Amino acid sequence: MKMIEAVIFDMDGVLTETSKQHYLAWKQLAEDLGFEITDKINEDLKGISRLESLDIVLRAGNMVDKFTDCEKNQLADRKNLIYQSLIKEFTKENLSVGALELLIALKNSNIKIALASVSKNAQFLLEAMEIRDYFDVVVDPSEVKNGKPAPDIFLMAAQKLGVEPRNCVGIEDAYAGVEAIKSAGMKPIGIGNKEILNNCDIVYKNLGEINTNFIISM
Numbered sequence: 001m002k003m004i005e006a007v008i009f010d011m012d013g014v015l016t017e018t019s020k021q022h023y024l025a026w027k028q029l030a031e032d033l034g035f036e037i038t039d040k041i042n043e044d045l046k047g048i049s050r051l052e053s054l055d056i057v058l059r060a061g062n063m064v065d066k067f068t069d070c071e072k073n074q075l076a077d078r079k080n081l082i083y084q085s086l087i088k089e090f091t092k093e094n095l096s097v098g099a100l101e102l103l104i105a106l107k108n109s110n111i112k113i114a115l116a117s118v119s120k121n122a123q124f125l126l127e128a129m130e131i132r133d134y135f136d137v138v139v140d141p142s143e144v145k146n147g148k149p150a151p152d153i154f155l156m157a158a159q160k161l162g163v164e165p166r167n168c169v170g171i172e173d174a175y176a177g178v179e180a181i182k183s184a185g186m187k188p189i190g191i192g193n194k195e196i197l198n199n200c201d202i203v204y205k206n207l208g209e210i211n212t213n214f215i216i217s218m
Helices: 019-032 039-045 050-060 069-087 099-108 122-128 152-161 175-183 212-216
Strands: 006-009 112-116 137-139 168-172 187-191
Touching: 006 152, 019 039, 019 050, 019 069, 039 050, 050 069, 069 122, 099 112, 099 212, 112 152, 122 137, 137 152, 152 168, 152 175, 168 175, 175 187
Parallel strands: 006 112, 006 168, 112 137, 168 187
Antiparallel strands: none
């Protein structure tokens, strides 16, 4: 039986918790546009692209059809500037529970590691949290045509690693991300709430609960 050769991580909600900062940035943008959003919208924003998230936010204010594509890109850039101001102080102390230990264990087991995040700030966060050297490959969302739940970003990561998708494990905290992993023909591990990630058979509360030997033998 072929064992796992690579693990592909999502960033937000997996390696670090940035959902609060994303929400606060979207909330500020909405207020600038004259309406409010509540934290109930936060789950819908996980694991999808910035422009898809923008549409969800604008829909909450009945403004989704009031902007051109160019204007939407400008709004997304405004949100990102707010978000960047909120994460600029991130350090290794912002790593999720068990993240560093799992990365070290995977490296010691000669398992390849990649990042498949829709966040354009992923490189910054890897550097800020001092874990960039653990990653063999980082896929920028601009390299793929379709965002999650399409499998493109995970397939690109596997291609860059030189590993067949069936020999990869993907780790995600979002429903859309799990769908992307499964569509790519990879084995998914969920991080978070089992009720929300009801499309994933294996769900842990955090990375600290994952046994490296279990991953290798999946």
